[in-house]
């Protein structure tokens with residue numbers, strides 16, 4: 001057992017915490033969501049004792065208890081109020097008819113639920129699947145998708161290794177989670193339709209007390225600050241004074257960039273924030289207007 005987490009130092013805090021109330025957060029015990037879920041909690045400045053064999057743990061500096069469960073059980077536990085909050089894939093949530101529980105998309109574990117057919121098979125549109133056998137672990141999501149497209153098919157619900165169903169003669173098509181696409185490729189399958197796009201989401205039980213709602217607001221405030229920071233970079237550069245208007249246009253920052261004169265006459269240092277997605281595009285334009293010594297730093301937390 002070891003102490004993990006960064007403590008409250010440096011974490012965004014927001015309004016003061018309400019006392020005498022607590023939230024129970026269910027996360028996946030072991031699987032694709034586990035590490036990113038724990039990481040997010042740590043990045044929110046919440047410390048807790050972690051061990052690989054425990055089923056629950058308590059945060060040491062926030063009124064939060066963490067339950068470790070199978071992901072499929074999380075929507076039900078939250079719906080019933082056994083857990084107040086959960087982190088789960090939208091695919092699992094939607095399959096369990098729990099979409100109304102979602103409070104926040106978390107931006108990790110992005111994947112898609114897709115239909116796939118053997119690479120050599122003819123496929124024109126979803127209508128090609130009329131009357132076919134389709135293997136899936138997501139009969140509800142797939143059933144709704146096919147109904148919306150007016151297609152009737154026989155769905156075979158299996159819980160794992162869905163991708164081998166066509167090669168063993170169980171089905172002519174499959175519907176499964178795809179991320180890189182290499183599993184489909186390795187099994188001679190071709191992705192033909194995206195049924196549902198998914199990412200990890202925070203869910204909450206419908207009957208939180210006012211105090212618990214306060215705590216959830218605190219938690220969301222921190223999660224949003226962490227996500228905003230991840231999407232942004234801090235940028236520092238030197239530019240000739242004559243290029244300043246152009247640099248300011250490229251780097252508007254949150255309010256406006258910080259501009260300070262350099263010891264060398266005719267030059268300024270500019271500090272600002274750029275979005276990760278725009279970074280390379282903007283950097284090449286900055287160089288083109290004469291910027292030099294461009295430094296880019298990660299941002300830990302970003303409060304709007």
Ligand code: PRT
Nearest residue numbers: 031032033070071072089109111177178179180181182183
């Ligand atoms: O034991 P427990 O029930 O808790 O876990 P699990 O085995 O049911 O779930 P797990 O850990 O595999 O996945 C948890 C969640 O991660 C899923 O519900 C999705 O929201 C998300 N996720 C993201 C994925 C993938 N990426 C993913 N690639 N879930 C599954 N896969 C599998 C997919 O089923 C297929 O077998 O990976 C394979 C495809 O991957 P690529 O990269 O080859 O396309």
Ligand code: ZN
Nearest residue numbers: 070071072073
């Ligand atoms: Zn599962």
